[in-house]
Amino acid sequence: KAGVTQTPRYLIKTRGQQVTLSCSPISGHRSVSWYQQTPGQGLQFLFEYFSETQRNKGNFPGRFSGRQFSNSRSEMNVSTLELGDSALYLCASSLGGNRGRSYEQYFGPGTRLTVT
Amino acid sequence: AQKITQTQPGMFVQEKEAVTLDCTYDTSDQSYGLFWYKQPSSGEMIFLIYQGSYDEQNATEGRYSLNFQKARKSANLVISASQLGDSAMYFCAMREGFNTDKLIFGTGTRLQVFP
Numbered sequence: 001k002a003g004v005t006q007t008p009r010y011l012i013k014t015r016g017q018q019v020t021l022s023c024s025p026i027s028g029h030r031s032v033s034w035y036q037q038t039p040g041q042g043l044q045f046l047f048e049y050f051s052e053t054q055r056n057k058g059n060f061p062g063r064f065s066g067r068q069f070s071n072s073r074s075e076m077n078v079s080t081l082e083l084g085d086s087a088l089y090l091c092a093s094s095l096g097g098n099r100g101r102s103y104e105q106y107f108g109p110g111t112r113l114t115v116t
Numbered sequence: 117a118q119k120i121t122q123t124q125p126g127m128f129v130q131e132k133e134a135v136t137l138d139c140t141y142d143t144s145d146q147s148y149g150l151f152w153y154k155q156p157s158s159g160e161m162i163f164l165i166y167q168g169s170y171d172e173q174n175a176t177e178g179r180y181s182l183n184f185q186k187a188r189k190s191a192n193l194v195i196s197a198s199q200l201g202d203s204a205m206y207f208c209a210m211r212e213g214f215n216t217d218k219l220i221f222g223t224g225t226r227l228q229v230f231p
Contacts, residue, residue, distance in 0.1 A: 033217045043207065043221035056218045088159055094217050103149050105217055107161035
């Protein structure tokens with residue numbers, strides 16, 4: 001069974017540009033969550049999607065947005081990049097229910113974004 | 117407000133010995149879940165173990181066990197028979213409620229296993 005995949009793995013952008021990151025969940029998983037990891041702030045929740053609906057959102061500015069497609073694949077977009085957006089962006093997927101082992105979230109390898 | 121506290125920035129353990137990584141949590145919700153993840157230097161977060169707030173028995177997954185003390189709001193990870201490959205960052209996380217996958221993470225503990 002293939003794991004969570006994220007593309008691209010590495011990205012270098014300049015300030016002011018925008019970027020789109022992609023996440024393909026494990027087959028059958030309907031929930032996708034995104035996290036930002038930085039040395040200073042640690043792991044912070046960005047947003048969560050379940051069956052194409054945003055179910056929860058973290059405390060990030062509106063420059064950060066996301067969406068989920070009917071096949072459960074998800075994208076996140078960051079517009080008007082700032083130096084502080086340099087981070088490892090992690091995506092996680094789960095079955096999305098509340099029974100059995102649906103709570104288990106599996107993470108992808110992450111996309112390392114560098115903003116110069 | 118929900119919070120996860122990991123007070124050990126770094127831990128050392130000798131190969132084949134057991135080690136306990138501490139985690140305390142704060143929540144006003146009665147329904148919550150506690151997770152431990154391992155993050156090697158490659159960056160990927162690896163799910164280790166889960167404990168639900170209503171689970172009466174401590175969770176175990178192979179060499180990993182979770183010492184759940186609800187009254188103390190602690191969820192310590194015990195790794196038995198440490199291996200060199202266990203060297204990594206370990207994060208404790210909490211999910212509040214059961215209709216979300218949102219996780220609140222602690223700051224992590226860097227575990228180093230030496231021969």
